[in-house]
Amino acid sequence: MQNQNKSLTRGLQILKEILFSDKPLTAVTLCQKLDIDKSTMSRLLTALLKEGFIKYLGNTKEIVKADIMDIMTSKATREVLIERTQNLLEEIFNFTGESSYLAVEENDALLYLNQVDNSTRVIKMRNTIGAQAPLHCTALGKVLLAFGNSDIKLLDLTEYTKNSVKKSRYLQKELDSIQENGYAIENEEYEYGLSSVAVPIFNHDKELLGAIGIAGLSARLSTDTLQEFAHGILKINAKNIKI
Template sequence: MERKTKPAAEKTRLSSVANAIRLIKTFSDEDYEIGISELGKRLKLPKSTVHRLASTLVDAGMLEQSEENGRYRLGLVVFELGSLVRRKMDFYSEAKPVLMALRDKTEESVHLAILVNSSIMYINSLETKKAIRMRLEVGVRKPAHSTAAGKAILAFQPADVLARVLAEGLNEHTANTIVDAEEFKRELALIRTRGFATADEENEVGVRSVAAPVRDHSGNVIAAISIAGPVQRLTKKVMAAFAPDVVSAAESVSTRLGYHPLRSARAHRLA
């Protein structure tokens, strides 16, 4: 069998990206400013190559060049990206005790999910201690339109986000999956009115779930907390009883993230 090789131009691009990453990772608290010659030695690259990489990174805001000594240091874009990662880590940390309390109170599996394109991705999952459980690995993705967590997030997204999901199609996973666009819009309107979402065997036969949206400091819905369980335990009556607990947990995490309804509403009016 003939082995396919990458074109020379593609190899060059990949090599440049790899070297750019290596260059950025050279900086540290001790070596926060480094000159071209020193960078070349550490990376074992020609000065001309390092200068070209550094210039590109300066244009992208990833590096800055000191006017005093000509050395390079990490730019504001790297700081902004680091802050974004830190906020995600803070989000996870702030949510965990709330999720644990919700699991202990309901004795059912509790999940934290975010929206990724037209799917949700679970970033935390705490299993029930009962024998029959809804096991979910962190990082698992499921369709947003057929899950309670997904619907809880989609109900509060901008119109273009919903339009993209509808354009991709509402695939049927069970007989209960909502596949009609207009019916799905009505479902989201109901979620906005009552403040929580449910999924009654819509993604998987034998499983029900209830979820509520989590907001960041500006009031944007960035995640959802959900409870999931087998239909034998999570009856419609039990699911309705758990809904206020899920909403309360989501509101608690939102508050921890700096969300205040009045302040957020005022900011949106000014915007």
């Protein structure tokens, strides 16, 4: 049992070194850094490789984390983000009376992570958790574009309604305005009859974590109302989220 625990500890030490390294590592380098003999290192690396945690770059001896580790890290980060923003979404819903959302960017699309709608309305917004939507014609998506690193010239600017942005230069102009104002407003650009507003959320290091906002029937959300909600959501979101 003691030997098993020791092997587990060493395996985790190796995996930790590989995960947090900003460049590929070799078995020799790992042996030197962790003071592990070559035979033990070879055995542990073989086990990590077999389980899909690490991979070799082509035919070289350089070791990097496997894609599954990126997936696991991303999933864990998102779960924390959902937990830390739950109260924010509740506050936003209570303030606006409209369905509130948390979203992130994934593969040049908007991915909904969470939604809060405690209204008793007969007609409610559909559940979108896990669904995707375009970035260029949703308030949440525009916030992610304005404060993120996506290249808008590579986006597919599909025209969903007559209000959809169709050219990248017009979209860029709008994104510049969103950066200046700190929020995005969308009026029937993705679906007729629906409007939305969103703001970015950052951590203490000012890194973009995602976007939060609301969406509802355009009949209830006039331009003035959307502006009012935007400023209110900005105040609610004034607290930083530490991930």
